[in-house]
Amino acid sequence: MKPNNPMGNPYRMSDIEEGRLSYTEDYFEVWYRWSLGKYLGKYLEGLKNGVILGRRCRVCGRIYVPPREVCQYCFRETDDWIDVGDVGRVNTAVVSYIQADRTRIDKPLIIAVIELEGASEGMGILHRLGDVDPEDVISRRIFGKKVKAVWKPPEERTGSINDILYFKLVEEV
Amino acid sequence: MKMNINFKNRVACVGAGMTLFRRRLQETPDELMWLAAKTALDEAGLTIRDIDCIVFGTAPDNFDGIHMQSEALADGGGAINKPYTRVFVGGGTGVFSAIAGWWHVASGLCKRVLVIAEEKMSHVQPHPQYLFHHIFDPVTEKPLGVNLIWIFALEMHRYMYKYNISKEDIAKVSVKNKRNALDHPAAQLGAEITVEDVLNSEVLVWPVQKLDISPVSDGAVAIVYTDEEGAKQLTDEPIWIEGVGWSLDTMYWTNRDLAFPTYLYYAGKMAYKMAGIHNPRKEIDFAEVYDPFDYKELHHMEGLQLARKGEAPILTREGVTERDGDLPINPSGGLLGVGNPIAAAGLMKVAEVFWQLRGEAGRRQVKKDVVTGLAQAWGDLMQVGTVIIMRR
Numbered sequence: 102m103k104p105n106n107p108m109g110n111p112y113r114m115s116d117i118e119e120g121r122l123s124y125t126e127d128y129f130e131v132w133y134r135w136s137l138g139k140y141l142g143k144y145l146e147g148l149k150n151g152v153i154l155g156r157r158c159r160v161c162g163r164i165y166v167p168p169r170e171v172c173q174y175c176f177r178e179t180d181d182w183i184d185v186g187d188v189g190r191v192n193t194a195v196v197s198y199i200q201a202d203r204t205r206i207d208k209p210l211i212i213a214v215i216e217l218e219g220a221s222e223g224m225g226i227l228h229r230l231g232d233v234d235p236e237d238v239i240s241r242r243i244f245g246k247k248v249k250a251v252w253k254p255p256e257e258r259t260g261s262i263n264d265i266l267y268f269k270l271v272e273e274v
Numbered sequence: 275m276k277m278n279i280n281f282k283n284r285v286a287c288v289g290a291g292m293t294l295f296r297r298r299l300q301e302t303p304d305e306l307m308w309l310a311a312k313t314a315l316d317e318a319g320l321t322i323r324d325i326d327c328i329v330f331g332t333a334p335d336n337f338d339g340i341h342m343q344s345e346a347l348a349d350g351g352g353a354i355n356k357p358y359t360r361v362f363v364g365g366g367t368g369v370f371s372a373i374a375g376w377w378h379v380a381s382g383l384c385k386r387v388l389v390i391a392e393e394k395m396s397h398v399q400p401h402p403q404y405l406f407h408h409i410f411d412p413v414t415e416k417p418l419g420v421n422l423i424w425i426f427a428l429e430m431h432r433y434m435y436k437y438n439i440s441k442e443d444i445a446k447v448s449v450k451n452k453r454n455a456l457d458h459p460a461a462q463l464g465a466e467i468t469v470e471d472v473l474n475s476e477v478l479v480w481p482v483q484k485l486d487i488s489p490v491s492d493g494a495v496a497i498v499y500t501d502e503e504g505a506k507q508l509t510d511e512p513i514w515i516e517g518v519g520w521s522l523d524t525m526y527w528t529n530r531d532l533a534f535p536t537y538l539y540y541a542g543k544m545a546y547k548m549a550g551i552h553n554p555r556k557e558i559d560f561a562e563v564y565d566p567f568d569y570k571e572l573h574h575m576e577g578l579q580l581a582r583k584g585e586a587p588i589l590t591r592e593g594v595t596e597r598d599g600d601l602p603i604n605p606s607g608g609l610l611g612v613g614n615p616i617a618a619a620g621l622m623k624v625a626e627v628f629w630q631l632r633g634e635a636g637r638r639q640v641k642k643d644v645v646t647g648l649a650q651a652w653g654d655l656m657q658v659g660t661v662i663i664m665r666r
């Protein structure tokens with residue numbers, strides 16, 4: 102039976118902890134400063150002003166959020182800035198019990214893809230949902246429901262996707 | 275043979291080899307490459323002197339923490355003083371390295387090529403998953419504290435919503451693949467589990483639970499290609515590479531159709547056209563589709579047109595995708611059972627198609643007579659599909 106003689110020597114964390122296996126350790130930090138270009142820069146500026154901006158391609162009519170330089174379908178520069186509003190519908194949502202490093206969190210987060218009303222169909226953005234019962238996510242009753250952005254107070258905004266605290270339901274589940 | 279691209283030489287696979295897949299292996303990455311390469315060359319009856327060039331696949335550099343990973347590992351791959359190429363498309367890399375190896379021979383550039391894929395995830399502390407935080411867009415997504423499992427859970431839930439699919443039906447994939455892996459000599463997580471075990475496992479990001487996911491793994495796989503003339507000198511049973519395809523969707527994954535893998539539909543179409551396949555469901559005898567999550571096996575069967583949209587869970591429930599079924603899927607045990615050293619896992623699928631077509635899979639051998647098999651992988655920010663079709 103193939104594969105023939107698969108080799109390798111497994112070990113356990115305890116082999117390291119109890120000194121049976123040699124190892125070496127290091128870590129590094131790298132600092133990045135990203136320039137944002139014409140499109141994402143204006144997107145973040147918009148968020149600071151409480152506005153979600155998209156870009157429209159006049160040839161196919163698509164409105165992209167987040168905004169970008171090129172229409173992927175027409176391969177030409179997009180034409181106009183569009184305020185797509187801060188109301189949308191839940192395309193999909195999940196309940197997260199872990200954070201980015203996989204450690205568990207006490208109060209689960211609700212994460213969603215939200216299709217904004219002023220953008221083309223299927224153009225969603227990633228964000229949190231707030232004041233939502235996890236049961237409504239698990240049952241998928243929340244799919245398709247209308248939600249609206251809850252913004253930080255203007256003086257606390259920094260030009261970040263986190264200038265939106267979360268999206269809240271504006272219709273009954 | 276009909277195809278949409280031109281090539282000079284027909285390409286045969288003549289050998290494959292691999293290491294164990296395990297959560298932690300003591301060997302360094304280049305030691306793993308050596309073990310896989312040597313086994314594959316032995317199986318082909320060749321030595322490194324016979325090899326014209328080496329193609330290497332591995333996923334993000336940060337797993338090894340050396341940001342020139344292919345160069346660092348060249349010795350273990352036998353690549354010193356030879357043409358050496360690294361390819362990278364995230365999780366799609368394993369099958370893509372097999373595609374890149376193919377074009378080295380198909381173009382007439384090389385006669386014999388060694389393809390190696392290696393991954394060692396266990397270096398990263400405290401958990402390799404955190405590295406994936408850094409594949410996201412730093413402007414629109416990373417500030418939200420995004421976890422890799424979020425996007426899979428979001429996709430899985432959309433797929434379940436659109437076609438009204440139950441967690442039970444999805445869990446059957448995990449049960450099947452872990453059971454299949456019991457017969458794989460290199461497997462990390464072969465096990466006899468039940469649907470209830472999956473549904474009772476730790477909830478990470480609903481609807482994704484611990485037993486819905488493939489493990490973190492170390493391991494390496496290698497295969498050997500030759501041109502037609504070389505193959506006939508070496509073996510009576512060459513396995514021909516008949517179709518390759520790959521395709522990429524946008525990085526803006528929240529703008530995509532999450533219920534259907536469009537990237538894979540186009541990759542599959544390209545490979546089918548080249549292999550002269552008009553009805554994949556009838557003409558593909560078995561497939562190794564990419565299954566880092568159980569729902570992805572179903573999603574990918576549909577993207578590859580091996581099932582209609584929303585139909586893959588039904589085929590699974592009816593046993594069609596079991597080893598003795600009409601369309602065996604992941605007879606190896608897949609990533610869920612054999613393990614998921616990312617790039618190596620994709621090339622493991624290519625090796626499995628090779629061994630199945632040669633009738634060498636032993637207890638894993640699918641029941642039906644097989645002539646045409648397909649291997650597929652998926653990766654980057656859920657956006658790339660890579661496909662290879664092989665025939666005996």
Ligand SMILES: [Zn+2]
Pocket residue numbers: 158159160161162163172173174175176
């Ligand atoms: Zn356009």
